[in-house]
Amino acid sequence: MSDCHDCGIAKTAPALGVVPPPKATVQRLVAIVGPPNSGKSTLFNRLTGLRQKVANFPGVTVEHHLGKAHLPGHHDVDLIDLPGVYSLQPRSEDERVTFDVLNGKKAGLRAPDAVVVVLDSTNLSRHLPLVASILSLRLPTFVVLNMADDLRQRGGSVDVESLANELGVPVALISANTGEGVSSVLRFLTGGIAIPKPVELPVLNDLPACRQWARRVSDESGYNRPAPPVWTRRLDGIFLHPVWGPLVFLLVVGAVFQTIFTGARPLMEAVQAGIGNSGQWLRGVMPDNVLRSLLIDGIWSGVGAVIVFLPQILLLFLFIAVLEDSGYLARAALIADRTMARAGLQGKSFIPLLSAYACAVPAIMATRTIESKRDRIATILVAPFMTCSARLPVYTLIIAAFVPDKPFIGPFVYTRAAAMMGLYVLGFAAAVFTARVLKSSILKSERTPFVLEMPAYRMPTWNSIGLRLLDRTKAFLKRAGTVILGVSVILWVLCSVPMVDGHAPPIEQSLAGTLGRTIEPLIKPLGFNWKIGIGLITSLAAREVIVGTLGTIYGMEPDRDAAGLQAALHRDLTFGGALALLVFFAFSMQCMSTLAVVRRETGGWKWPAIQFTYMGVMAYICSFVVNRIWG
Amino acid sequence: MQLSVKDGAAGLSARTLADLRDNEEAMLDHIELPSDFALRLMELGFLPGHAVAAAHTAPGGDPRVFRVDGGEIALRRETARHIFLRKH
Ligand SMILES: Nc1nc2c(ncn2[C@@H]2O[C@H](COP(=O)(O)OP(=O)(O)OP(=O)(O)O)[C@@H](O)[C@H]2O)c(=O)[nH]1
Ligand SMILES: [Mg+2]
Numbered sequence: 001m002s003d004c005h006d007c008g009i010a011k012t013a014p015a016l017g018v019v020p021p022p023k024a025t026v027q028r029l030v031a032i033v034g035p036p037n038s039g040k041s042t043l044f045n046r047l048t049g050l051r052q053k054v055a056n057f058p059g060v061t062v063e064h065h066l067g068k069a070h071l072p073g074h075h076d077v078d079l080i081d082l083p084g085v086y087s088l089q090p091r092s093e094d095e096r097v098t099f100d101v102l103n104g105k106k107a108g109l110r111a112p113d114a115v116v117v118v119l120d121s122t123n124l125s126r127h128l129p130l131v132a133s134i135l136s137l138r139l140p141t142f143v144v145l146n147m148a149d150d151l152r153q154r155g156g157s158v159d160v161e162s163l164a165n166e167l168g169v170p171v172a173l174i175s176a177n178t179g180e181g182v183s184s185v186l187r188f189l190t191g192g193i194a195i196p197k198p199v200e201l202p203v204l205n206d207l208p209a210c211r212q213w214a215r216r217v218s219d220e221s222g223y224n225r226p227a228p229p230v231w232t233r234r235l236d237g238i239f240l241h242p243v244w245g246p247l248v249f250l251l252v253v254g255a256v257f258q259t260i261f262t263g264a265r266p267l268m269e270a271v272q273a274g275i276g277n278s279g280q281w282l283r284g285v286m287p288d289n290v291l292r293s294l295l296i297d298g299i300w301s302g303v304g305a306v307i308v309f310l311p312q313i314l315l316l317f318l319f320i321a322v323l324e325d326s327g328y329l330a331r332a333a334l335i336a337d338r339t340m341a342r343a344g345l346q347g348k349s350f351i352p353l354l355s356a357y358a359c360a361v362p363a364i365m366a367t368r369t370i371e372s373k374r375d376r377i378a379t380i381l382v383a384p385f386m387t388c389s390a391r392l393p394v395y396t397l398i399i400a401a402f403v404p405d406k407p408f409i410g411p412f413v414y415t416r417a418a419a420m421m422g423l424y425v426l427g428f429a430a431a432v433f434t435a436r437v438l439k440s441s442i443l444k445s446e447r448t449p450f451v452l453e454m455p456a457y458r459m460p461t462w463n464s465i466g467l468r469l470l471d472r473t474k475a476f477l478k479r480a481g482t483v484i485l486g487v488s489v490i491l492w493v494l495c496s497v498p499m500v501d502g503h504a505p506p507i508e509q510s511l512a513g514t515l516g517r518t519i520e521p522l523i524k525p526l527g528f529n530w531k532i533g534i535g536l537i538t539s540l541a542a543r544e545v546i547v548g549t550l551g552t553i554y555g556m557e558p559d560r561d562a563a564g565l566q567a568a569l570h571r572d573l574t575f576g577g578a579l580a581l582l583v584f585f586a587f588s589m590q591c592m593s594t595l596a597v598v599r600r601e602t603g604g605w606k607w608p609a610i611q612f613t614y615m616g617v618m619a620y621i622c623s624f625v626v627n628r629i630w631g
Numbered sequence: 632m633q634l635s636v637k638d639g640a641a642g643l644s645a646r647t648l649a650d651l652r653d654n655e656e657a658m659l660d661h662i663e664l665p666s667d668f669a670l671r672l673m674e675l676g677f678l679p680g681h682a683v684a685a686a687h688t689a690p691g692g693d694p695r696v697f698r699v700d701g702g703e704i705a706l707r708r709e710t711a712r713h714i715f716l717r718k719h
Binding site for chain 2: 086087089091122123125126129207208211225228232233236237240241242245246330334335337338341347447449450451452453454
């Protein structure tokens, strides 16, 4: 659910600034703690019915999330989902969140009353030392060994009773995915919570001793290590193969872009037809008045122009979901480490950058996993160069209007898909280039080491992908119904005044037209006319708004034809101007949500101001040059 | 081996993770890295006496995945050569 602007800011801001009532009457607050990627969020979602982001790589959750577990015949229990930690010594921002919450240092949140520790049962001895540190907090604790399905399938086993004896706290073997054993967690949440029985714990800051203790405990409890994950090794044999690896990667990327372009088209045409027909129908049944104009010329064409792109965006999200849920993402970070090292960053920065293909807001949050502060700021500053899904409608519209569709690379990848791919590469190149500049100047630091745990590959489930797409659709429609609708209405008003004989004026003479023509001298050198200029202004709210704006502006024109937006654009822009517009959107920072989250994550306006300025300057200069060359 | 020379006489014969061949398994001895980072590596399983094996590398040979303590951890060569192995 965190793949969108709305959630990035609205929902994640300390949503529960609720100051706790006096201790005696308060609900219980239970924290879910554990190593990264052990299934904490999966369990949290199952217990609360919420949909926090779950994916198969370490470092998915980067801040605390609260939810309520409804227990039949019992008081609700407040649960906190936390970022994964390897120990209770925080080394990055996300780990600090867990540390602070557990110690009651998080603002607006009291210390938890109990802890559920979620471990990956397929890797018990490595994760047991964390249990020792948590037990030393002396809170009521429940140890959950997750991924029971995986453990069993790979022939491992563990004696839960003896482990509980060794640890002095209740233990259960569960599978958060399938729901097996989750009832025992519910029982812990409702039951009388007892302080752990005192057991002998190792000296916590002596890691080898901790490990010895862990080994002894897992031996005593008859822990049978599961066989190594054969499929993961086989797949890595292909994906990390020196020849096949890159080849498979390129093939998949090519297929993705081709599908986004061609595969989505029938659906997009269907949506477009639906919007067009319903608009025509409304025009027929409504009397010719201002309301009809607002509804059809303003809202229908403005919001409709953006909604058309939903199928395409969903396809993009489908691919991102498969990438994240399968475990390939961590391999991509591994492969990208060399490139990132040249830019002065490390492979871990690649994970936020990849998720910026969906949206820069969660990507900027995801930088919390980067240990080095300077690396983190550099990654935040370059993340908005990555082609976010809000740029997709803009790119698609312009490419479809200006690039003829011909076979390009063999019969598989066509010119339009290739052009789109080029823009994605351009964004990535800009990010790497800027990172390099930053890391060799104001953010210079020593090379930071790269350490990343590779998760086992997992088959993405239809269920989780379906839910993600559903959430995405909701977020998209919400945006269409708020930001885009709002801008469309304002724009319609600006296009309708001053009235001439009770009718809207010719658009050039409307307020919007005047406004557009005022800024025209500024954007003329880039090859844009005043209509595009209005789009550039409105797209400051969110990038895809320009599509809606152009929809509204051209919707207000009397001579618009059936071919719609593309044809109108083709009339109004030269090829050089179109290229310049693409470059402008690739580079400039037109996203309020991103600026807001950068301010929050960097703790001030300094970095967002710098970012806004350099991206704007870069966009202007590059568009100017492009328009000069091809204009 | 030119790495060992840099580490002085004591390191001359000591092999590091960076010297492991594909699928070769060895026993860890000690880590010579800033303590903060060494601790993180130890939390991940790079502990004295533990077995470690070299697995896949990224195309281009670096970084590399190491199997240790039931997990797979990717490290750069520049890190691996500060993690020393026991002699057989
Ligand atoms: N086979 C299996 N996979 C599971 C189970 N529980 C979770 N997973 C998968 O494990 C991966 C990680 O799950 P998350 O819930 O995101 O893990 P997390 O502990 O919240 O991870 P971070 O937020 O990164 O610390 C996902 O791919 C889940 O689908 C389980 O019981 N069995
Ligand atoms: Mg999580």
